[in-house]
Amino acid sequence: MQQETVIVLDFGGQYNQLIARRVRECNVYCEIYSYRTDLAKIKAKNPKGIIFTGGPNSAYLPDSPTIDPEIYNWGVPILGICYGSQLMMHMLGGKVCKAPEREYGKTLVDLDTASPLFDTLPAQNVCWMSHNDYIEQAAPGFEIVAHTPNCPVAAAQDKARGLYAVQFHPEVLHTENGTKILHNFVYNVC
Numbered sequence: 001m002q003q004e005t006v007i008v009l010d011f012g013g014q015y016n017q018l019i020a021r022r023v024r025e026c027n028v029y030c031e032i033y034s035y036r037t038d039l040a041k042i043k044a045k046n047p048k049g050i051i052f053t054g055g056p057n058s059a060y061l062p063d064s065p066t067i068d069p070e071i072y073n074w075g076v077p078i079l080g081i082c083y084g085s086q087l088m089m090h091m092l093g094g095k096v097c098k099a100p101e102r103e104y105g106k107t108l109v110d111l112d113t114a115s116p117l118f119d120t121l122p123a124q125n126v127c128w129m130s131h132n133d134y135i136e137q138a139a140p141g142f143e144i145v146a147h148t149p150n151c152p153v154a155a156a157q158d159k160a161r162g163l164y165a166v167q168f169h170p171e172v173l174h175t176e177n178g179t180k181i182l183h184n185f186v187y188n189v190c
Contacts, residue, residue, distance in 0.1 A: 006186055007047040008032045011065045011083050013054030019081065019171045019182075023051070026183045035065050042071075049077045049190035052084025054169065058133050059086040059096050066091070077162035077189045079117075079182075085165030086133055089156070092163075094139035101150045104130050106174055109154050112145040116188040117155065117164055117181055127154070127168035127175045134167065162189060 006023050008030060010016040016032055023030040033042060035052075042050075050071070057064035065083075069091055072078070080088040090096045107129045111118040118125075135153035138144055146155030146166070155166045164185065170178035 003029050004048045005045055006030045006049045006051065006190065007042055007045060008051045008053060009035050009037075009042075009067065009084075010053050011035050011055035011087065012057065013081075013083060015081075015169060015171050016053045019051055019053055022171045022179050022182050023186060025179060026186055028186045035067055039068050039071060043074065047076055049079070049186055051185075052078065052080040052087060054082030054084060054130075057083060058098075059083060059090040060133075072161070072163065075162070077185070078164070079185045079189075080163075080165040081171070082131060082167060082169060085156075085167055086131075086135060088163060088165050089135045089139045089142070089153070092139035092141075094135055094142070094153075094156075095137035096133055097136050099132060099134040099150070107148050107151075107168070109146050109148050109168060111155070115145040115155070115157055116159070117157065117166070117184050118145065119184050119188055121177050121180060125176050127170070127178070128172045129168050131167060135165070164189065 109127045138156040142156040170181040
């Protein structure tokens with residue numbers, strides 16, 4: 001019997017191991033792969049969910065890490081975190097650009113608690129932000145489910161396709177209820 005697996009695709013972020021650790025703390029098996037891994041190898045794992053990590057690059061630059069857009073058509077839920085969220089939005093037709101004001105540190109985020117990601121969370125949650133770029137406009141088909149005064153798209157979802165994006169870092173302890181957000185992704189979405 002094949003084990004149910006969540007795949008963490010590493011785009012060069014410093015928290016790739018921590019994301020996997022938090023998923024494992026939710027009692028879910030998890031493996032980390034580089035974004036350069038052949039998609040056939042990832043698909044062969046028959047993942048129940050995929051998480052795109054953060055990374056130091058700008059998603060809109062031509063030499064930045066990317067992924068074959070075929071992955072969005074698999075019907076497998078995907079959660080993009082920080083750079084992973086920006087990459088998803090950029091690839092699917094949203095607008096990602098340099099933020100007028102960089103956000104770094106603990107930030108109060110307004111959440112739409114009707115989102116499966118934020119189920120049972122308070123409507124405002126302190127989250128850890130660390131970004132120079134931001135999602136100025138969500139991709140078509142996505143609804144915005146979190147924002148801050150400086151970040152119009154702190155989270156977005158396309159529930160029909162199982163695609164979710166968060167600008168903040170749920171895996172770090174500085175984010176209140178961060179493990180609960182990851183738990184909601186692996187149990188409520190995947």
